[in-house]
Amino acid sequence: MTFVNAVLQGIFLGAFYAVLACGLSIMFGVMRIINLAHGDIAVLGAYVVFFIVEHTGVSAFVAFAVALPVMILLGYVLQLTVLERSLKAGILTPLLATFGLSIVIQNLLQLTFSPDVHSLGSSAGLITTSSWQVTSGLSVSALGMVILVVAVVVFGALQLFLSRTRAGWMMRATAEDADAAELVGIDSRAVYARATAIAVAIAALGGLFLGIRSVFGPLSGPTQLIFAFEAVVIGGMGSLWGTLLGGLALGVAQTLGAQIHPQFAVMAGHLLFLAVLIVRFGGGRVVLRTGR
Amino acid sequence: MKVQRWTLMSKIFTGGTVVAALLLASVPLVFDADVVQKLTTLLILMLLAVMWNALAGYGGLLSVGQQAFIGIGAYGTVFFADQGVSPYVAMLLATLLAGLISVPISLFALRLRAAQFAIGMWVIAEVISIIVRLDQNLGAGTGISLIQLNQYEPNFRQAYTFWLALAFAVIFLAALFFLLRSPLGASLQAIRDDEDAARSLGVRVVARKRLLFVLAGLGCGAAGVLIAANTLFIEPGSIFSVQWSAYMIFMVLVGGLGTFEGPILGAILLFAIQTTFTQGGPWYLVGLGATAALFALVLPRGLWGTVEERLGLRLLPVGYRVVKTKGEERAA
Numbered sequence: 001m002t003f004v005n006a007v008l009q010g011i012f013l014g015a016f017y018a019v020l021a022c023g024l025s026i027m028f029g030v031m032r033i034i035n036l037a038h039g040d041i042a043v044l045g046a047y048v049v050f051f052i053v054e055h056t057g058v059s060a061f062v063a064f065a066v067a068l069p070v071m072i073l074l075g076y077v078l079q080l081t082v083l084e085r086s087l088k089a090g091i092l093t094p095l096l097a098t099f100g101l102s103i104v105i106q107n108l109l110q111l112t113f114s115p116d117v118h119s120l121g122s123s124a125g126l127i128t129t130s131s132w133q134v135t136s137g138l139s140v141s142a143l144g145m146v147i148l149v150v151a152v153v154v155f156g157a158l159q160l161f162l163s164r165t166r167a168g169w170m171m172r173a174t175a176e177d178a179d180a181a182e183l184v185g186i187d188s189r190a191v192y193a194r195a196t197a198i199a200v201a202i203a204a205l206g207g208l209f210l211g212i213r214s215v216f217g218p219l220s221g222p223t224q225l226i227f228a229f230e231a232v233v234i235g236g237m238g239s240l241w242g243t244l245l246g247g248l249a250l251g252v253a254q255t256l257g258a259q260i261h262p263q264f265a266v267m268a269g270h271l272l273f274l275a276v277l278i279v280r281f282g283g284g285r286v287v288l289r290t291g292r
Numbered sequence: 293m294k295v296q297r298w299t300l301m302s303k304i305f306t307g308g309t310v311v312a313a314l315l316l317a318s319v320p321l322v323f324d325a326d327v328v329q330k331l332t333t334l335l336i337l338m339l340l341a342v343m344w345n346a347l348a349g350y351g352g353l354l355s356v357g358q359q360a361f362i363g364i365g366a367y368g369t370v371f372f373a374d375q376g377v378s379p380y381v382a383m384l385l386a387t388l389l390a391g392l393i394s395v396p397i398s399l400f401a402l403r404l405r406a407a408q409f410a411i412g413m414w415v416i417a418e419v420i421s422i423i424v425r426l427d428q429n430l431g432a433g434t435g436i437s438l439i440q441l442n443q444y445e446p447n448f449r450q451a452y453t454f455w456l457a458l459a460f461a462v463i464f465l466a467a468l469f470f471l472l473r474s475p476l477g478a479s480l481q482a483i484r485d486d487e488d489a490a491r492s493l494g495v496r497v498v499a500r501k502r503l504l505f506v507l508a509g510l511g512c513g514a515a516g517v518l519i520a521a522n523t524l525f526i527e528p529g530s531i532f533s534v535q536w537s538a539y540m541i542f543m544v545l546v547g548g549l550g551t552f553e554g555p556i557l558g559a560i561l562l563f564a565i566q567t568t569f570t571q572g573g574p575w576y577l578v579g580l581g582a583t584a585a586l587f588a589l590v591l592p593r594g595l596w597g598t599v600e601e602r603l604g605l606r607l608l609p610v611g612y613r614v615v616k617t618k619g620e621e622r623a624a
Binding site: 028033034036082085086089091092093095096097098099100101102103104106107108110111222225226229230233237263266267270271273274277278 | 348352354356400404405406407408410411412414415416418419422425426534537538541545574575577578580581582583584585586588589592
């Protein structure tokens with residue numbers, strides 16, 4: 001039963017990783033770049049929510065609704081100032097520029113909010129404490145269920161957006177071949193900016209869950225980036241639903257690893273990631289697949 | 293038209309570098325331990341920058357995980373010293389260990405591209421860090437001292453460490469210098485300029501990259517050894533910190549990615565910044581990150597790359613230049 005419970009808790013944990021990874025996957029799918037500041041942006045989102053909660057006393061979920069437009073705007077600004085320029089300059093430049101950005105965000109957070117860790121758990125209401133005891137060894141936490149449902153909804157909504165809406169078609173066309181898309185009148189700059197805005201918004205959602213699930217500090221970003229990237233790679237780079245599955249696989253690997261030894265949890269995730277890389281040796285389709 | 297490598301300027305400067313290295317060797321005889329320790333730090337930074345540039349600048353391999361080898365070097369020193377080997381022999385063994393471990397890692401890592409390689413290396417560094425944390429004999433998560441160095445009188449110890457740092461810096465700089473000037477180096481510079489074109493001309497790209505990867509593994513291992521010797525205490529949180537990668541990226545980007553002289557300049561700049569803002573702290577890191585990002589976006593060839601381009605300067609020549617002979621100038 002502990003095994004079943006570990007797998008279940010792993011799925012809940014993995015849903016959180018999938019949300020974290022979603023934005024990274026979108027940006028890779030559309031622009032073929034990996035944003036090394038992605039984890040820090042998620043943590044920034046958590047801090048924005050925390051800031052609103054501290055000053056108004058509203059619930060973390062209400063605060064997130066307020067923070068969302070701010071984060072979307074930030075995504076546009078990020079694209080237009082940093083990423084757009086780096087896209088033109090070869091494959092290493094986006095990595096270098098976003099790595100620099102990552103250090104800037106971490107230390108600005110440290111300057112603004114002190115190095116202390118914070119949590120959003122107390123401002124998220126009953127959800128953080130309620131759980132259903134299914135049997136003696138098996139419990140389903142309300143928070144875990146919420147994150148799992150939200151994760152599936154987010155990925156489902158993205159699927160619908162990409163397959164049913166005009167903006168989604170434009171995004172897929174640009175991902176497939178930006179130059180050809182330009183020829184038929186699609187403004188790739190606008191598409192890229194929209195993709196980044198979506199990615200940053202979902203990263204902030206990941207930050208919200210991070211804050212509710214546990215604690216975060218100014219330097220929490222890099223770890224979140226590693227987990228998010230692992231989820232993307234395990235699921236297959238460029239595949240959206242793959243990222244959801246990759247996140248779940250990573251979560252299960254970590255909770256099963258923790259069964260062997262508490263310190264082996266993160267290690268098990270790393271090993272799964274490296275094993276997938278070895279099997280695939282850096283292949284992975286770069287085209288955004290939408291499952292159709 | 294003729295092809296030449298040396299100019300008068302580069303002859304003077306290369307000669308000057310050799311003289312500077314000889315002068316540096318006498319530093320511990322003249323200055324006190326504080327200055328010697330600072331200059332050791334400068335040499336470590338230089339070594340790290342040059343090695344990171346060898347990977348990224350010439351091999352196109354952007355690693356965010358070179359701290360893996362820094363950590364192996366540092367912990368290897370402690371490990372071998374604990375086995376009863378003389379500490380300085382332990383340092384050499386630890387450097388070789390880092391190089392040795394880089395071989396199997398390269399078999400797999402070199403198949404990855406861009407971000408996969410960058411973060412893949414980072415994860416490898418994390419894995420090694422976790423393994424160290426699990427080992428009680430290495431002090432687990434709390435760190436460990438290199439107590440074996442206490443048998444030497446502090447001033448002598450500092451001098452020995454400095455000389456070792458100087459020797460490592462000279463060896464690795466010279467190794468890269470002569471490597472890049474050899475026929476092999478021509479293929480490395482071809483990979484830097486255009487990997488696909490180099491491959492189509494028959495350059496064995498993966499084998500060449502492996503050479504750079506192992507060299508960088510040895511070099512970063514050596515830097516880790518020196519960090520352990522210079523600070524006498526190491527702990528996994530800081531020795532395996534991604535901050536080392538941040539420093540390396542800063543030095544190389546500001547100095548000049550893919551130039552031989554650039555990383556040396558970058559290391560001197562970072563050292564100057566570190567000694568000026570001794571407080572360190574977040575603002576200093578904000579500045580470092582922002583500068584690195586700006587250089588990547590606006591001045592991708594860095595300070596030295598830009599100077600080189602504008603003025604045609606080659607101080608430590610690893611490439612060739614085409615010069616017109618007198619007759620051609622007249623004809624033109």
